[in-house]
Amino acid sequence: MTLERNDWRMLSMGIGIVLFSLALAGILGKPATGGGGGPPPAGEWVLTSGQNSFTGTGNENTDTTFNMDINVTNLANVTVKLTWTDEPDITNYLGRHTNQPDELGVTAGSPEGESQEDFGQNAHGASGSVEVGFKYNVTEKTAPRKFKDGMGNWTFAVHVGACGDQTPAIGPGVIRTIADNSNAFTLTVSYSYYTFVKPAGAK
Numbered sequence: 001m002t003l004e005r006n007d008w009r010m011l012s013m014g015i016g017i018v019l020f021s022l023a024l025a026g027i028l029g030k031p032a033t034g035g036g037g038g039p040p041p042a043g044e045w046v047l048t049s050g051q052n053s054f055t056g057t058g059n060e061n062t063d064t065t066f067n068m069d070i071n072v073t074n075l076a077n078v079t080v081k082l083t084w085t086d087e088p089d090i091t092n093y094l095g096r097h098t099n100q101p102d103e104l105g106v107t108a109g110s111p112e113g114e115s116q117e118d119f120g121q122n123a124h125g126a127s128g129s130v131e132v133g134f135k136y137n138v139t140e141k142t143a144p145r146k147f148k149d150g151m152g153n154w155t156f157a158v159h160v161g162a163c164g165d166q167t168p169a170i171g172p173g174v175i176r177t178i179a180d181n182s183n184a185f186t187l188t189v190s191y192s193y194y195t196f197v198k199p200a201g202a203k
């Protein structure tokens with residue numbers, strides 16, 4: 001009788017130990033991210049982004065220039081986007097006018113002297129935008145070579161071209177045209193590059 005009770009106790013204790021061991025293995029055996037149970041990686045090359053914006057107002061047929069340094073290695077791409085919104089239609093005591101579209105453009109020059117430009121018109125009553133982009137051959141695999149393409153001083157010129165005037169809705173000669181001689185704009189320079197990120201807690 002005593003022996004049987006001890007057997008049951010030993011058996012349930014054994015099962016308990018096995019269950020506890022399995023639970024422990026489940027916790028400890030969880031593989032590190034991407035490690036498959038091996039040692040955790042020392043770090044990885046991650047695509048990181050940066051951005052800078054310029055605002056201004058340009059008169060008709062003038063250029064406004066900006067420049068900025070991009071001091072990172074492994075530059076993957078640079079996107080330069082110009083946006084603007086033409087002034088709203090004017091309605092005065094002489095009647096309603098329609099603000100005809102403006103033409104704006106941007107020229108972007110890389111430190112290596114590569115240049116790209118784009119021009120466009122806004123649709124009536126809507127904002128306009130033009131964009132140019134530069135791409136560089138770098139991936140997370142080649143990033144350890146620390147490419148310097150695109151690193152350095154970039155130049156940007158915003159062109160405000162022909163600005164369509166506020167024309168009267170019922171025809172010229174009856175109501176005078178109101179001149180539109182300028183426009184405000186925003187130039188946004190966005191770029192991405194590979195940077196080495198160590199795992200949390202690593203030295």
Ligand SMILES: [Ca+2]
Pocket residue numbers: 086087099100101102163164165166180
């Ligand atoms: Ca206009």
Ligand SMILES: [Ca+2]
Pocket residue numbers: 086087102163180181182183
């Ligand atoms: Ca305008």
